[in-house]
Amino acid sequence: MTDPPGDTPPTALSPRPKGRENAKDTACRNVTIYGHCRYEEKGCAFNHHEGGKANPSTAKATPIAADSAKKRFNVDSPSFTPASLAVNGNQPKPKATGISPKFANAAPFKPKVAGVGSRPASTAPSSTSSTKGYNPNAPEWTAPEAQEYLPPSYNNAIPPGSFQPDQNGDSLSTVFDHYTPTPSNQPAAQPQINPYAQDGSTMGSRAYFQSSANYPQQLQHHLYAALPPHRELSQPNQRTGRDFFIPENLRQNLARKSEATRMTIPNSTLPPTIAHYHSLVPLVNNSQKTNTLFGYQSQAYKAESNLDGRFYCLRRLQGYRVNEASSEHAIRNIQPNWKRVKNGNVVSVHLAFTNSGFGDSSLIYVTDFHPLAETLAQKHFASSHRYTNRYSTSHVPEETMWSYIVQIASALKGIHSAGLAARVIDASKILLTDEGRVRLNACGILDVIQADAPQALVDLQRLDLHLFGKLILALGTNNASQHNQTEALQSFSKSYSPRIRQVTSWLLERFPPRPNDNIDSFLLQITSEMASTFDSTLHQNDALGSHLGIELENARMVRLNIKMSMVLERPEYKDDPHWAAHGTRECIRLFRDYVFHQVDGQGRPSTDLGHILGCLNRLDAGSEEKIMLTTRDEETVIVVSYKEIKTALEGAFVDLCRRATRS
Numbered sequence: 224m225t226d227p228p229g230d231t232p233p234t235a236l237s238p239r240p241k242g243r244e245n246a247k248d249t250a251c252r253n254v255t256i257y258g259h260c261r262y263e264e265k266g267c268a269f270n271h272h273e274g275g276k277a278n279p280s281t282a283k284a285t286p287i288a289a290d291s292a293k294k295r296f297n298v299d300s301p302s303f304t305p306a307s308l309a310v311n312g313n314q315p316k317p318k319a320t321g322i323s324p325k326f327a328n329a330a331p332f333k334p335k336v337a338g339v340g341s342r343p344a345s346t347a348p349s350s351t352s353s354t355k356g357y358n359p360n361a362p363e364w365t366a367p368e369a370q371e372y373l374p375p376s377y378n379n380a381i382p383p384g385s386f387q388p389d390q391n392g393d394s395l396s397t398v399f400d401h402y403t404p405t406p407s408n409q410p411a412a413q414p415q416i417n418p419y420a421q422d423g424s425t426m427g428s429r430a431y432f433q434s435s436a437n438y439p440q441q442l443q444h445h446l447y448a449a450l451p452p453h454r455e456l457s458q459p460n461q462r463t464g465r466d467f468f469i470p471e472n473l474r475q476n477l478a479r480k481s482e483a484t485r486m487t488i489p490n491s492t493l494p495p496t497i498a499h500y501h502s503l504v505p506l507v508n509n510s511q512k513t514n515t516l517f518g519y520q521s522q523a524y525k526a527e528s529n530l531d532g533r534f535y536c537l538r539r540l541q542g543y544r545v546n547e548a549s550s551e552h553a554i555r556n557i558q559p560n561w562k563r564v565k566n567g568n569v570v571s572v573h574l575a576f577t578n579s580g581f582g583d584s585s586l587i588y589v590t591d592f593h594p595l596a597e598t599l600a601q602k603h604f605a606s607s608h609r610y611t612n613r614y615s616t617s618h619v620p621e622e623t624m625w626s627y628i629v630q631i632a633s634a635l636k637g638i639h640s641a642g643l644a645a646r647v648i649d650a651s652k653i654l655l656t657d658e659g660r661v662r663l664n665a666c667g668i669l670d671v672i673q674a675d676a677p678q679a680l681v682d683l684q685r686l687d688l689h690l691f692g693k694l695i696l697a698l699g700t701n702n703a704s705q706h707n708q709t710e711a712l713q714s715f716s717k718s719y720s721p722r723i724r725q726v727t728s729w730l731l732e733r734f735p736p737r738p739n740d741n742i743d744s745f746l747l748q749i750t751s752e753m754a755s756t757f758d759s760t761l762h763q764n765d766a767l768g769s770h771l772g773i774e775l776e777n778a779r780m781v782r783l784n785i786k787m788s789m790v791l792e793r794p795e796y797k798d799d800p801h802w803a804a805h806g807t808r809e810c811i812r813l814f815r816d817y818v819f820h821q822v823d824g825q826g827r828p829s830t831d832l833g834h835i836l837g838c839l840n841r842l843d844a845g846s847e848e849k850i851m852l853t854t855r856d857e858e859t860v861i862v863v864s865y866k867e868i869k870t871a872l873e874g875a876f877v878d879l880c881r882r883a884t885r886s
């Protein structure tokens with residue numbers, strides 16, 4: 224049995240009286256607080272009977288405490304009210320609000336130095352003012368049980384027994400995981416939801432986002448910029464406020480991605496860290512099925528790295544164990560091999576290692592994280608789940624299909640040129656990270672899983688081509704499972720041009736392998752489609768570049784505004800004759816009025832955004848153009864150029880910065 228907290232040996236925590244001979248005159252604190260002292264018979268030197276003198280040190284610090292120690296129960300003592308619930312309609316009396324005699328002697332709250340749940344380094348009473356009156360015999364203040372997470376350093380984060388390639392991916396000090404069964408008292412795995420899925424109805428993400436318990440700080444994107452009012456077609460020279468900012472859908476998309484990247488799950492039962500990755504968030508519904516591609520239960524998580532602060536996707540293959548040297552070799556090679564693949568249509572692979580942080584032996588496969596990504600299967604097969612063995616009439620449009628073909632071909636070119644094979648080309652493992660932008664995911668993972676059955680690279684690369692053909696067929700027929708390829712091809716031909724059918728057939732025939740068939744010979748067949756895809760990518764880039772240009776202007780405006788707001792109307796320098804020459808500040812102030820506080824002929828406020836942006840742009844450029852500024856009392860008028868105002872603003876700001884650094 225452990226001692227109750229606070230009922231402590233007097234030698235350990237009780238404040239000592241000045242001299243041992245005075246101890247008998249001092250009331251024992253354990254009696255005062257707990258009503259008895261366990262150490263009374265074991266040598267406690269303090270007085271265990273009524274009438275003992277109050278502890279001089281406490282008496283000095285808390286007079287109430289001294290008083291209550293002398294007469295612990297008297298007429299002034301607050302009455303005891305049992306805190307019971309109403310029984311049979313009898314309401315309990317309201318609780319007395321007076322200070323309890325038990326707490327009268329409690330030590331003043333003293334925050335702990337070493338964080339929640341840990342003891343201060345020293346409990347000896349100190350003479351500093353902040354610790355004066357600290358009663359070490361009083362029960363300690365403790366925060367409610369809370370799971371505190373402190374990201375550990377990289378070295379500490381790797382649990383012993385994990386297989387962890389070093390940062391260069393080559394040298395290892397390896398002790399492999401032994402299978403440890405999940406302890407029975409481990410909390411049940413929480414239902415895993417994909418908070419990022421764009422189609423909330425299938426993935427439960429809508430419910431996740433809408434529950435304030437799950438995500439209390441959810442952003443209301445639509446509140447940032449409401450729908451614009453209807454307006455008549457305007458002249459080419461006319462602008463609305465929206466024309467000065469990036470398009471609303473792009474802004475919302477970026478904001479959502481940023482939100483999805485930073486999202487955490489409160490009260491998560493997931494392990495706080497897996498090696499140096501923390502803040503894990505599952506990316507998919509909890510499906511307990513074994514993944515047919517991998518032969519293991521597979522689960523993807525978003526996680527943040529302690530090393531570089533970036534976000535990664537961790538794919539966990541549950542129950543994976545390293546049995547042979549070939550597996551160890553394959554895990555070790557993942558990082559150096561896949562570092563060579565830098566392709567915009569491949570999800571970058573970073574690392575593979577085994578870990579027992581989930582309570583079992585798992586393979587962790589680390590790739591880039593793409594917020595709000597959905598798979599091609601989710602995009603194109605989701606609605607056809609009920610018809611998995613029938614061919615749906617809705618299919619991917621031909622233009623989109625060509626775009627997919629070109630992008631996947633480009634991905635395979637990148638992978639094959641690096642002397643590798645993707646091995647996983649499946650609609651459930653191809654991510655759609657932006658409108659029409661696809662990336663091959665989980666590449667190379669089979670190199671680890673099937674390390675004990677090595678195959679020739681050329682065969683694996685031709686198998687990639689065959690899988691590519693199957694993917695096009697599946698997308699074209701809107702059917703993931705192609706039981707009958709001939710029937711599927713016939714259905715495919717009805718919806719697509721002969722060109723697409725021709726390249727699909729070519730890909731499908733690459734297995735079993737034929738000599739001299741490779742990704743280069745495929746690329747030669749789709750050159751014209753590659754050119755048009757390339758062209759549309761350039762157009763997209765141009766559009767993004769011009770949106771970026773608009774934001775650049777906005778950044779300049781913000782900086783100018785910040786400077787102006789910082790130098791104007793500073794109360795602390797109101798009467799300081801040395802604070803930027805009065806004329807200078809007056810000029811800036813009048814300019815501020817000129818820009819923001821314009822009124823029309825009838826004295827009504829003018830809210831002309833074009834005027835504001837025009838003035839600020841000229842100010843930023845230091846234009847020679849002159850403007851007329853009028854004081855508020857309309858008594859004085861000054862004519863000044865933007866350049867002069869800019870110089871004045873810069874001067875005042877420099878003066879302000881100088882004062883900020885001066886002691």
Ligand SMILES: Nc1ncnc2c1ncn2[C@@H]1O[C@H](COP(=O)(O)OP(=O)(O)OP(=O)(O)O)[C@@H](O)[C@H]1O
Nearest residue numbers: 506507514521523536591592593594596597598651
């Ligand atoms: N690298 C990644 N970046 C961002 N999101 C990802 C990434 N990889 C996967 N996801 C997301 O995680 C979800 C689950 O991915 P996963 O590959 O496990 O698919 P799945 O449909 O659950 O496959 P299966 O049922 O075959 O295991 C996908 O819907 C996708 O949105």
